[in-house]
Amino acid sequence: xxxxxxxxxxxxxxxxxxxxxxxxxxxxxxxxxxxxxxxxxxxxxxxxxxxxxxxxxxxxxxxxxxxxxxxxxxxxxxxxxxxxxxxxxxxxxxxxxxxxxxxxxxxxxxxxxxxxxxxxxxxxxxxxxxxxxxxxxxxxxxxxx
Numbered sequence: 001x002x003x004x005x006x007x008x009x010x011x012x013x014x015x016x017x018x019x020x021x022x023x024x025x026x027x028x029x030x031x032x033x034x035x036x037x038x039x040x041x042x043x044x045x046x047x048x049x050x051x052x053x054x055x056x057x058x059x060x061x062x063x064x065x066x067x068x069x070x071x072x073x074x075x076x077x078x079x080x081x082x083x084x085x086x087x088x089x090x091x092x093x094x095x096x097x098x099x100x101x102x103x104x105x106x107x108x109x110x111x112x113x114x115x116x117x118x119x120x121x122x123x124x125x126x127x128x129x130x131x132x133x134x135x136x137x138x139x140x141x142x143x144x145x
Contacts, residue, residue, distance in 0.1 A: 024051050024117045025067035026085040037083050041118040049118065052087035063089045067120035072109045085120045088113055 028036035028048040039046060052065040068088040074080040091113060092100055099112040114120060 022051055023065050023067060023087070023115070024049055025087050026050075026069075026118065026120050027052075027087060028083075028085050030081075030083040036085060037081075038122050039085065041121045043121075044118060048085065054089070063091075064115075065089055066091065066113055066115045067118075069112045069114075069120040070109055072107050074107045076106070 024044075026036070026039045026043075026046065026048045027050050028039075030036040033048065035046075036048060039048060043049065052067075054065070065087050066089075068084075068086055070084040070086075072082040072084070074082065092111065098114060099110055102109050102111065112120070
C-alpha cells in the first residue's frame with residue numbers, strides 16, 4: 001500500500017511541475033529580427049526568450065497566457081516567409097488541432113499555439129517531458145511487480 005501511495009505522490013509531483021501560471025515564450029518578428037526564424041528550444045539565453053505578461057490591452061486577465069508561432073507566406077513578394085513568435089491569451093477553439101491555417105488575398109498563414117516554456121520554437125511539435133517520465137516510471141514500476 002505504501003508503494004501505491006508513493007506512485008500517486010510522484011505522479012502528482014510530475015504533473016504539477018508541468019503546470020504554471022506564468023510561461024516563457026520566444027517573442028520576436030523576423031521582419032525586424034532575422035534571427036527569429038530559426039530559434040531552438042535550448043536558446044533560452046536569447047534576447048527573444050521572455051516571460052509573458054498581461055499588458056492590459058487584452059482585458060482577459062482571467063485567461064491563461066500561452067505561446068503562439070505564426071508563419072506568414074506572402075506570394076506577391078516571391079513567397080516571402082515571415083515568422084512572428086509571441087504570447088497569446090485567447091485560444092483558437094474552432095479547430096481541435098494546435099495549428100490552424102488562415103488565408104486572404106495578401107498572404108497565407110499557419111498559426112500554432114502551445115502551452116509550455118519555449119514551445120514556439122522552430123519545430124511545431126511539443127512533448128510534455130514530465131508526463132512522459134511519469135509514464136515511464138509507472139511502466140518500469142509495474143514491470144517489477
